[in-house]
Amino acid sequence: MKTLTLFALFLVIHLALPGIVSAQERIPLTPEEPAAGGTLFGNSGGFFRYYTVDYQGANSVIVITLDVSESYGELGDLLGFNIYTPEGTEIRGEPAGGDANAIRARASFSREQPGEFLIQLYSYAVGKTTFYTVTAAGLDLAGPVLTGADDPATAPLIQGDTSFFADSLVGTSGGAIRFYNLDYAGNGADLKVTMSFTPRSSASDAAIGVQLYDGETLLATSNQVEETRHTAVDRLTYQGTTAATLGLQVFNYAPGHRIDFTVEVTGLGTPPVEIEGNTRPETAFDLTPDSSSVTGTVPGSRAGGFVFFNLAHPGRYQRITVSVTTEADSRVQDRDVGINLYKGATLDAQGLTSRDKTGRLGASVSVAPATATNYGIQLYNYSGGVPLRYRVTVTGF
Numbered sequence: 056m057k058t059l060t061l062f063a064l065f066l067v068i069h070l071a072l073p074g075i076v077s078a079q080e081r082i083p084l085t086p087e088e089p090a091a092g093g094t095l096f097g098n099s100g101g102f103f104r105y106y107t108v109d110y111q112g113a114n115s116v117i118v119i120t121l122d123v124s125e126s127y128g129e130l131g132d133l134l135g136f137n138i139y140t141p142e143g144t145e146i147r148g149e150p151a152g153g154d155a156n157a158i159r160a161r162a163s164f165s166r167e168q169p170g171e172f173l174i175q176l177y178s179y180a181v182g183k184t185t186f187y188t189v190t191a192a193g194l195d196l197a198g199p200v201l202t203g204a205d206d207p208a209t210a211p212l213i214q215g216d217t218s219f220f221a222d223s224l225v226g227t228s229g230g231a232i233r234f235y236n237l238d239y240a241g242n243g244a245d246l247k248v249t250m251s252f253t254p255r256s257s258a259s260d261a262a263i264g265v266q267l268y269d270g271e272t273l274l275a276t277s278n279q280v281e282e283t284r285h286t287a288v289d290r291l292t293y294q295g296t297t298a299a300t301l302g303l304q305v306f307n308y309a310p311g312h313r314i315d316f317t318v319e320v321t322g323l324g325t326p327p328v329e330i331e332g333n334t335r336p337e338t339a340f341d342l343t344p345d346s347s348s349v350t351g352t353v354p355g356s357r358a359g360g361f362v363f364f365n366l367a368h369p370g371r372y373q374r375i376t377v378s379v380t381t382e383a384d385s386r387v388q389d390r391d392v393g394i395n396l397y398k399g400a401t402l403d404a405q406g407l408t409s410r411d412k413t414g415r416l417g418a419s420v421s422v423a424p425a426t427a428t429n430y431g432i433q434l435y436n437y438s439g440g441v442p443l444r445y446r447v448t449v450t451g452f
Contacts, residue, residue, distance in 0.1 A: 119138055215324060263306065330349050379447050
């Protein structure tokens with residue numbers, strides 16, 4: 056009898072222990088300490104770490120980011136995190152770009168009411184050790200989380216160094232929309248927009264998604280590429296020859312359905328540097344990996360207006376492409392504008408401009424020499440007295 060009593064007591068303590076340990080392991084993420092790190096030791100039953108966020112409410116957008124040392128190709132599946140709202144709703148952290156091989160996953164939430172949110176890190180990757188950092192952005196009301204605009208006139212400009220944003224959106228039958236502008240460098244770059252949102256809607260998959268515009272022209276609409284019990288992932292891709300500020304719209308046509316969404320954009324342009332005074336070869340601007348995108352004005356003249364650049368190519372058959380886009384102007388003929396690449400005094404490559412659907416002029420040239428080579432680049436404008444705003448971008452450094 057005594058043995059049975061002791062065994063029963065052992066069971067009570069043992070069964071209560073996980074709850075006690077779990078509570079002790081709930082580490083708060085705060086405005087003063089918004090990040091924490093540790094180790095996940097994967098096993099078939101799941102290994103967990105727990106964090107909490109004392110959410111301030113007021114519809115502030117909170118973004119949770121998990122960075123891991125190794126994904127094992129399982130991020131978002133066997134390895135990752137979930138967020139649990141005060142009501143118990145689950146929000147799954149999605150890998151960057153929807154790629155299970157990524158080493159970063161994110162999710163966001165936004166509510167009117169304050170409350171405690173639980174973040175559960177997990178690893179079912181048997182025998183794998185993973186080092187991680189978990190970060191909560193937006194806990195401070197003046198935090199850095201980028202959100203969109205309800206009016207396209209006030210849409211934020213998204214560039215290469217700010218390619219992630221998050222928000223919440225309540226659907227309407229007429230369409231609730233968040234507006235953004237994307238700085239696209241052209242040159243055939245692969246622009247990819249991936250949106251994850253929670254919770255999924257019972258409406259059609261097409262009721263929630265993203266669309267890409269060039270002015271009034273619709274370029275692309277997203278398709279749903281993945282879904283889980285609570286989360287859906289939409290994606291669109293685009294390639295264009297000319298640089299442009301493109302409009303991105305996140306839409307929700309599911310009436311009364313509120314979503315928390317995150318958007319990641321790849322293929323954006325490097326923020327351009329405004330330059331002037333490079334109208335002679337001796338004042339040419341050096342295009343480098345740190346200054347790979349520039350903008351300015353090329354003068355127009357029947358005898359030729361010019362701006363000049365230098366490009367130091369490292370060789371090794373590395374393919375580097377130089378592209379130019381000018382503003383639209385009906386007074387300029389297509390072949391009035393172009394770029395020449397010189398190796399010393401020898402013309403090595405030439406790009407003649409053509410118009411895109413909006414009237415912008417664009418051209419590009421690519422070089423891949425075996426040995427290190429210094430190139431001189433000449434952007435010319437033979438239109439009669441019509442100066443043109445331009446953007447020159449180098450890719451492949």
